[in-house]
Amino acid sequence: MIDNELKIxxxxxxxxxxxxxxxxxxxxxxxxxxxxxxxxxxxxxxxxLLGLSPLQVEELATFYEMIYRRPVGRRVVHVCDSxxxxxxxxxxxxxxxxxxxxxxxxxxxxxxxxxLLPCCxxxxxxxxxxxxxxxxxxxxxxxxxxxxxxxxxxxxxxxx
Amino acid sequence: MKLVPMxxxxxxxxxxxxxxxxxxxxxxxxxxxxxxxxxxxxxxLQKALKELSPKQVEQAVSDxxxxxxxxxxFPTGRKWSFVPRDLPGPRWLICNCDEMEPxxxxxxxxxxxxxxxxxxxxxxxxxxxxxxxxxxxxxxxxETATANLQRGITECLAAGLLGENILGSGxxxxxxxxxxxxxxxxxxxxxxxxxxxxxRANPRAKPPFPAVKGLWGGPTVVNNAESLANVPGxxxxxxxxxxxxxxxxxxxxxxxxxxxxxxxxRSCFELPLGMELGEIIEGPCGGMRPGSRFKACLPGGASxxxxxxxxxxxxxxxxxxxxxxxxxxxxxxxxxxxxxCLVAATLNLVRFxxxxxxxxxxxxxxxxxxxxxxxxxxxxxxxxxxHIAILQDHIKLLNYAFCALAPGAMGPVQGLLNNFMxxxxxxxxxxxxxxxxxx
Numbered sequence: 346m347i348d349n350e351l352k353i354x355x356x357x358x359x360x361x362x363x364x365x366x367x368x369x370x371x372x373x374x375x376x377x378x379x380x381x382x383x384x385x386x387x388x389x390x391x392x393x394l395l396g397l398s399p400l401q402v403e404e405l406a407t408f409y410e411m412i413y414r415r416p417v418g419r420r421v422v423h424v425c426d427s428x429x430x431x432x433x434x435x436x437x438x439x440x441x442x443x444x445x446x447x448x449x450x451x452x453x454x455x456x457x458x459x460x461l462l463p464c465c466x467x468x469x470x471x472x473x474x475x476x477x478x479x480x481x482x483x484x485x486x487x488x489x490x491x492x493x494x495x496x497x498x499x500x501x502x503x504x505x
Numbered sequence: 506m507k508l509v510p511m512x513x514x515x516x517x518x519x520x521x522x523x524x525x526x527x528x529x530x531x532x533x534x535x536x537x538x539x540x541x542x543x544x545x546x547x548x549x550l551q552k553a554l555k556e557l558s559p560k561q562v563e564q565a566v567s568d569x570x571x572x573x574x575x576x577x578x579f580p581t582g583r584k585w586s587f588v589p590r591d592l593p594g595p596r597w598l599i600c601n602c603d604e605m606e607p608x609x610x611x612x613x614x615x616x617x618x619x620x621x622x623x624x625x626x627x628x629x630x631x632x633x634x635x636x637x638x639x640x641x642x643x644x645x646x647x648e649t650a651t652a653n654l655q656r657g658i659t660e661c662l663a664a665g666l667l668g669e670n671i672l673g674s675g676x677x678x679x680x681x682x683x684x685x686x687x688x689x690x691x692x693x694x695x696x697x698x699x700x701x702x703x704x705r706a707n708p709r710a711k712p713p714f715p716a717v718k719g720l721w722g723g724p725t726v727v728n729n730a731e732s733l734a735n736v737p738g739x740x741x742x743x744x745x746x747x748x749x750x751x752x753x754x755x756x757x758x759x760x761x762x763x764x765x766x767x768x769x770x771r772s773c774f775e776l777p778l779g780m781e782l783g784e785i786i787e788g789p790c791g792g793m794r795p796g797s798r799f800k801a802c803l804p805g806g807a808s809x810x811x812x813x814x815x816x817x818x819x820x821x822x823x824x825x826x827x828x829x830x831x832x833x834x835x836x837x838x839x840x841x842x843x844x845x846c847l848v849a850a851t852l853n854l855v856r857f858x859x860x861x862x863x864x865x866x867x868x869x870x871x872x873x874x875x876x877x878x879x880x881x882x883x884x885x886x887x888x889x890x891x892h893i894a895i896l897q898d899h900i901k902l903l904n905y906a907f908c909a910l911a912p913g914a915m916g917p918v919q920g921l922l923n924n925f926m927x928x929x930x931x932x933x934x935x936x937x938x939x940x941x942x943x944x
Contacts, residue, residue: 363638363721366703370686395703404705408863410687411645423646427607428807429765429839431853465689465861466607466807467646470765470837471614471772480648 347379347390355394365396369405373412382413410464417460418453419502422495423477426463429470438474439463441488446495458499523750524775525738525759526731530618535653538660541621547666549740550625553632554674557740562633566736569744570757574611575601575692575729576806576834578823581736587716588634588724597720598631598639599701602730603685603692605644607807607857609837611761612730614773616650620657624680626733628667629740631678634726639680641730642697645687654682689861693908694727695719696863707865708908731761752779756822760833764790766840767797779825783817786840797842801925805834807854808913810920811847830923832916846940847925848932851917852880858914866907872899873914880918883929886937893929896922 347355355372362368372394376387383391383406392399406412413421424430424439443450443461453460469475472484476491478498483491529536529544541547553562567582588596600623604612616623627639643651658680661667669677683701685691691700695709698720719725735758739747748757756779763773769791776785786792786799793799801811804821810831812819819829826833841850859873876899879892900919903911921929931939 364702367683367701369703370700371684374684374686405703408688408705409645409685412686426853427857428803428850428853429608431850432766432839432841432845465605465687465857466609468604468610468613468644470608470610470839471763473765473771477646482646482648 346386347376351375351379352394359394365394369395369397369402370409370412373402373406373409377412381419382415382417388414413460416453418458420458420479420498421460421462423462423464423467425465425467425469425473425475425477427466427470429466430473430475433473435474438476438486438488438491442491445488445492458502459495522777523759525742525747525750526615526622526734526761527618527775529622535617536619536621538621538657538664541619542664545741546621546737547625549737550628550666551672553629553740554672554676559633559635562629562740565739565744566633567744569739569747571732571735571739571747572757572823573729574731574735574760574836576606576808576832578833581728581732584716584728585630585634585726587714588726589717590635592724594723595638595721596634596636597723597725598627598634598636599694599697599720599725599727600627600639600641600730600733601692601694601697601727602641602643602647602650603697604647604730604835605687605689605692606835606837607854608765608803608839609763609806609835610765611763611773611836613647613650614763615731615734615761616647616653620650620653621661622734622737623730624654624657624661624667626736627680628661628671628678629736630726630728630733632676636726637678639678640701640720641680641682642685642691642701643682644685644691651682651684658682688863689857690863690908690910693910696908697727698725705863707863708910710907735759750777751822752777753820753822753825755779755824756820760821760836762789762821762836762838764838764840766802766838767794767842767845768792768840769794776821779820779822781818781820782812782838785821785838790840793840793842797844799840800843800845801841801847801920803837803839803917803920804831806837807839807857808832808916809834810916811924812920813924815924831920844940846884846938847921847928848880848884848938849940851921852877852884854917855880855914858910862910868903868906869908869911869914872903872906873911875899876903876915876918883932884938886932886935888933888936890933892933893922893926 359365359368377383392402469484474486475484563585571581572578690696691706696706700706715725760778774789804812823833859877862869864870900915
């Protein structure tokens with residue numbers, strides 16, 4: 346369950362919107378941030394806040410690439426598989442990264458740290474291949490560089 | 506205005522070039538509010554609110570020849586003119602910053618360096634159209650740009666450049682940032698309006714067009730971020746100045762070209778519209794990377810038919826690129842060298858569109874996966890001549906889709922058939938991809 350403070354913040358956000366459901370994506374993102382993914386509980390809380398049915402929220406949640414309706418790691422690693430990254434070896438990077446993390450694409454590392462997913466163009470085509478880790482965009486990747494970045498992200502989480 | 510000598514960027518042009526969008530950029534950081542203001546920023550807004558009527562602002566944008574920078578190239582001023590001014594209820598302005606077209610990253614580069622030109626442009630456009638509430642719809646992943654915009658809005662509010670009674674003019678306007686959660690179709694303007702309303706982002710039928718019935722049923726203008734960021738320059742320096750920035754008399758203004766692929770300098774450049782393709786590649790791009798020769802490019806993002814070496818001298822402006830069989834699109838040029846298999850590249854592109862299809866209409870939902878299947882078959886060395894006919898049929902059939910996504914997806918397929926038929930046939934005749942080593 347979300348605490349009262351977050352609940353009030355979200356209620357205020359919904360109240361400030363032109364119509365309540367205008368705030369739907371923001372509410373889903375905030376709840377996802379709180380729980381780590383959009384849990385069933387979060388889905389119902391979002392529905393209550395927005396005045397929608399859980400099914401209506403589900404319809405939105407499943408539409409977006411970066412709303413997660415299944416458990417994910419502490420950070421989701423989105424590796425771009427669109428054309429500019431493809432031309433610079435992005436496809437190979439995703440496979441190699443999966444191999445080195447010891448997981449398949451779409452899976453989460455056994456320590457619960459990273460979930461690996463391909464994604465739509467990240468708008469960093471000048472520095473392809475590129476990936477988004479949590480909110481951080483990284484470009485000019487090689488396998489070694491990507492692994493270094495994940496190591497630093499891991500240390501950043503562990504020291505928090 | 507900062508002047509950049511073009512000779513630093515290449516050997517063929519020695520003119521001095523103005524960069525209205527990049528002029529305030531500081532190396533390695535975002536320009537501050539004070540810097541932007543002290544370098545002449547917000548002068549256009551002051552001028553418009555003091556001296557110009559909304560109609561005059563619209564007229565200046567029309568006269569400048571500014572065409573939409575998001576892909577379709579529709580004249581911005583004319584789009585504004587379609588909004589009925591006499592209907593009751595609010596009108597809306599949406600800045601489309603849902604930049605998810607593969608190969609396109611200009612809005613991110615623009616907003617990471619300077620959010621203020623866009624904010625000023627939005628207030629000017631709102632004044633022209635009579636909008637009191639504007640939205641910036643920005644994609645997931647552009648977190649730095651989003652933070653810059655939110656900070657910029659707070660600063661503009663504090664300085665009286667936004668909010669109630671702007672600069673004492675009696676005109677009031679607020680800007681909200683809607684941060685999306687990642688879905689390509691949200692960039693389609695009617696899907697975007699559904700997304701903003703908190704509905705599933707399927708496109709809407711047109712007509713009614715957004716100018717008459719858009720967001721929450723009210724008259725709505727959707728403009729690309731780069732288009733709006735160009736408005737302050739047009740107002741402060743005049744439409745004739747803007748138009749003359751272009752390389753050719755037919756073109757108008759500068760354009761952000763974002764480059765990716767097999768060249769030396771993969772970056773976003775602000776260049777005159779109408780520069781030739783080859784001039785851009787040899788100049789600012791620094792030529793092909795060592796060992797690479799130019800084979801093909803997507804001239805304006807993932808949905809545009811390929812150009813080949815024979816298009817080297819096409820002026821990169823809306824009409825000349827269309828005349829040459831492609832589209833200027835977003836100005837995202839993706840460049841491929843001689844070792845790139847264009848069947849595989851096309852497969853990557855159509856896979857993208859098949860995945861991003863919203864699933865609303867049958868031709869797109871069912872047609873695109875079938876095109877993927879056909880391209881996979883050819884790339885795997887199992888294709889026949891009939892597969893080429895199937896591709897040709899689908900270029901026509903996917904025009905029956907509900908929105909522009911599926912026809913856009915067929916752009917590269919069209920380019921493949923028009924310009925690289927020999928490569929396609931080689932895959933079929935040899936029953937393997939000629940770019941892959943024999944197993």
